[in-house]
Amino acid sequence: MREEGASRRALRPRDAATLIIVDRSDGEAKVLMGKRHQGHKFMPGKYVFPGGRVEPEDRRMCAAGALDAHVEAKLNARVPHPSSGFARAIALAAIRETFEETGLAIGVGDYGAPQRAPPGAWSRFAATGVYPALDDIDFLARAITPPGRPKRFDARFLVVDASAVARRVEGVVHPEAELVDLVWTPLDKARELDLPNITHFALEDLAEALKGGLDKRRPRPFYRELRGKRTREEL
DSSP states (O other): OHHHHHHHHHOOOEEEEEEEEEEOTTSSOEEEEEEEOTTOSSSTTOEEOSEEEOOGGGGTOOOBSOOOHHHHHHHTTTOSSOOHHHHHHHHHHHHHHHHHHHOEEESBSSSOSOSSOOTTHHHHHHTTTOBOBOTTOEEEEEEEOOTTOSSOEEEEEEEEEGGGEEEEOTTSSSTTSSEEEEEEEEHHHHTTSOOOHHHHHHHHHHHHHHHTTOOTTSOOEEEEEETTEEEEEEO
């Protein structure tokens, strides 16, 4: 038991990305949330934003446009090896995971299908004829899973407007999928769902950022645990 505990404490967090899609078309901000399958070991039955870990293929996928310079700088803050490629991979991972879990392709549909997409999820994305686009991606917050958990992620919460959804593949969400249900919910109603703690914080951060017009120069919250105490810093 001691060895298992030590192993969990030593577990290094994996880089991950989550995408919050915001619909403000009727004047009231709504966010897209999905309910995780009850059989998952990690956050079963919880409502979450689509997302997951960064994969090597995310560094090789082509994209339309580039991240805003302020967004890129904030994504690169306090990371061991900052680079444009790292920030870009974070954003593309969020787009890919959203596609895999919801069937929504974020990008532009008038460039033609991306050429030479990496195999797997990115090839399926390219088959929709959508180019993933980075211009409108914003960075909301960063959070590292506390030590001692069976899975740990260094997660970045990203934001994009619902107008960036260029295609939708049907049949991705179903009773046996990773997400069994999708809901568009107003921000205040979203907090009434069964959420992980960090998602509550992200919703509060989003509400505050929307009040300021999502100014790209704003500080971004960074949640982590230091010496057994949970902290909220700024990037």
